[in-house]
Amino acid sequence: MGPERRVILGVDVGATAVRVAAFAVDGTARHVRTRAYPLLQPLPGWHVQDPDVLVAATLAAVSACVADTAGAEVVALAISSPRYGVIGLDATLSPVTPLLTGRDTRSAEVARDLRVSGQSRELHRVTGTPVHPGSPLCKLIWFARHEPYLCTSTRWWVGLKDYLVHRLTGTLVTELSSASGTGMFDVHRRVWSAGVLDLVGVAGSQLPPVLPTTGVLRLSSAAGQAVGLPSGTPVVVGAGDGPSSSLGMAAIDSTVAGLTLAATGALRTVVAAPLVDPAEIFSCAALTEDAWVVGATANNGGNVVRWAGGALEPDPRPASDDQLVAPELLALAERVAPGSDGLVMLPYLLADRASAVDPGPPGAYLGLRSEHSRGHLVRAAVEAVCLHLGGVRDRLTELTPVSSVRLAGGAFRSPLWRAVMAAVLDCPTQVAGEDDDAALGAAALGLFAIGLAADLTEAVTLLSPASARAEPVAVDPALAATYRCLRAKLPALRTVVGRAGEILDEVAAGPGVGWRATTSSRDVVGG
Incomplete structure (x- = not known):
């Protein structure tokens, strides 16, 4: 990849591996790097991960992808991740819980209680998220029931991407896509729902500010040194893996x-x-x-x-x-x-x-x-x-x-x-033409966010012309x-x-x- 090329990195943090894809802005090249990490099951129904292991894997995959594109200008990183994870952080922004993934079902009883009581319908109407054990809402109620001491010492409740963005930029925020998957965000008014937070027992001040999915932050000096990019490189906060995948599939x-x-x-x-x-x-x-x-x-x-x-x-x-x-x-x-x-x-x-x-x-x-x-x-x-x-x-x-x-x-x-x-x-x-659809979707959203594409469709087509040439399947x-x-x-x-x-x-x-x-x-x- 020659020095005249510009690339954007799509970072897709998946359930058991991170996939980083470097897309040439003109659609002529693509490099992919992956790093795996374990999904832990310490008890039946518990599916957790160490947040810092995921961050380290992400930094390593980004670094390897940057090395693959030596000589090219990296115009931005854009991130996709699952929307249903929960991490508790203390006042120093260090994890006090593992990442409870979307597969974690310890809160199944909470979800059943909300459905039996009839509360689930109104919660879904307000938040757009069905009540199920994977949702952060149910997980936080589980913590309040079973680990109240932990709740009192937790300064922040965040998602996986929120924590990763903080480690990349030094800023603790979330974005509209991840917030709308928590079961606590009013998708109609675009704010944290005070009524739902009262039910959960969480204060609005314990949740990060919500940016648009096209929000742009800057890579910190420490993160830049770790991945081989200049500090100040744009970091687009991006969307959840599901919405990113839809975009990547066109x-x-x-x-x-x-x-x-x-x-x-x-x-x-x-x-x-x-x-x-x-x-x-x-x-x-x-x-x-x-x-x-x-x-x-x-x-x-x-x-x-x-x-x-x-x-x-x-x-x-x-x-x-x-x-x-x-x-x-x-x-x-x-x-x-x-x-x-x-x-x-x-x-x-x-x-x-x-x-x-x-x-x-x-x-x-x-x-x-x-x-x-x-x-x-x-x-x-x-x-x-x-x-x-x-x-x-x-x-x-x-x-x-x-x-x-x-x-x-x-x-x-x-x-x-x-x-x-x-x-x-x-x-x-x-x-669809690509297998790394969530990474492509993240990169396309990033390209749109930094103004190098007029709309989302153009962004996908620029990065992956094959995405517009999907192969028909005969019935x-x-x-x-x-x-x-x-x-x-x-x-x-x-x-x-x-x-x-x-x-x-x-x-x-x-x-x-x-x-x-x-x-x-x-x-x-x-x-």
């Missing part, structure tokens, strides 16, 4: 939904103003002041197929994170007839945020016979995940019209995944008919399995069974 037309599939799945579309789902399934989060992303995350995504591929026998060879399951297993599944010869899977291995039922039915294979092979088990899992995501699309179209879908994620490199997903959706379907009419028939039968199957699950829960919770968590979050972070 799925920002209100009639287009972006569907991403990795370990989890997500379906989102963009509307002009906050739109609240009366069914309390879909969240609403800002991309910019006048672009809001409505969508839901399905916890049961590619991880279900990975489980199916490995639970009964080790894979022929390990699958990459993008592949989810070894290609040999997908090849076996491709040889199985659509509908898996009567084998049906319900993919609910995890409680699912995209489900209208709480906690929802358990996962199950139904119709299992001796003639069913491992290929059947894998194909049924692929079909189950696609059918589940198709149901999410159906519910989304009840909220706002969606006429086409763009697919993204390493899973859709597989012809099987593409064919099944397109047939289930049975509408115009395309595969097989016979395959679509098969899945329409299967989908019609799924509600009855879910009901039956749900009843069976209730009986099994009673068995599992028999006399003398149970445990009570006593470990403190402070113990986990080492405070």
Whole structure:
């Protein structure tokens, strides 16, 4: 990359790794660096990370990407991260808790209480965020119930990106996208909700000021030295990973939904103003002041197929994170007839945020016979995940019209995944051009924020011309008919399995069974 080039860095801090992509402003080059970090599970339902480990990994990935682009001018860094994490900081801005990630479900009882009491509907109406264990609102109520001493010593409650931006710039702020995912922010008035904060027991002064997602800060001298960039380099605070992904997929037309599939799945579309789902399934989060992303995350995504591929026998060879399951297993599944010869899977291995039922039915294979092979088990899992995501699309179209879908994620490199997903959706379907959609979305938002693009669409096209040339996926009419028939039968199957699950829960919770968590979050972070 020659000295005449200008690049922008998109920093996507994911669930288990950070991905930093350097995009040439003219779209002619791209460099990507990643660094992994662990997701810790010290107790059942607890999913936490050390915030400083994530910061160190981010700095290392940025530094490596900067070295790859030696001689180029880095015009800005722009950041994307998950929206549901929570970190407690003391008065010196040091963590007193680990990062409680969006996967952390210790507050499930809090979420149930809010739904049973009827408070969840009004909370969702005000904040645009459904009440679920992953939301910061439920996590903070859990802290107030179980660790009140910790709450009294916590000066700030922040998200992951807030902490990272502070470490990069020396300024503690949040932004509209992350704030709108906390469950405590009034998305209509664009302020922290005093009524919700009273319920949670948090003062407004404990939450950071809210900037636009296009807000620009400056890289500190210490951070600049760590990554090899001049102090003062613009740092665009950016949006959450979901809105960033929609932008990176160029799925920002209100009639287009972006569907991403990795370990989890997500379906989102963009509307002009906050739109609240009366069914309390879909969240609403800002991309910019006048672009809001409505969508839901399905916890049961590619991880279900990975489980199916490995639970009964080790894979022929390990699958990459993008592949989810070894290609040999997908090849076996491709040889199985659509509908898996009567084998049906319900993919609910995890409680699912995209489900209208709480906690929802358990996962199950139904119709299992001796003639069913491992290929059947894998194909049924692929079909189950696609059918589940198709149901999410159906519910989304009840909220706002969606006429086409763009697919993204390493899973859709597989012809099987593409064919099944397109047939289930049975509408115009395309595969987006880039896999690092959240990093691209962050960079595109950054390019717009610093004035090098007139609008978001131009920003994506400048950085990645391939994003405008998505590959159409043909819908097989016979395959679509098969899945329409299967989908019609799924509600009855879910009901039956749900009843069976209730009986099994009673068995599992028999006399003398149970445990009570006593470990403190402070113990986990080492405070």
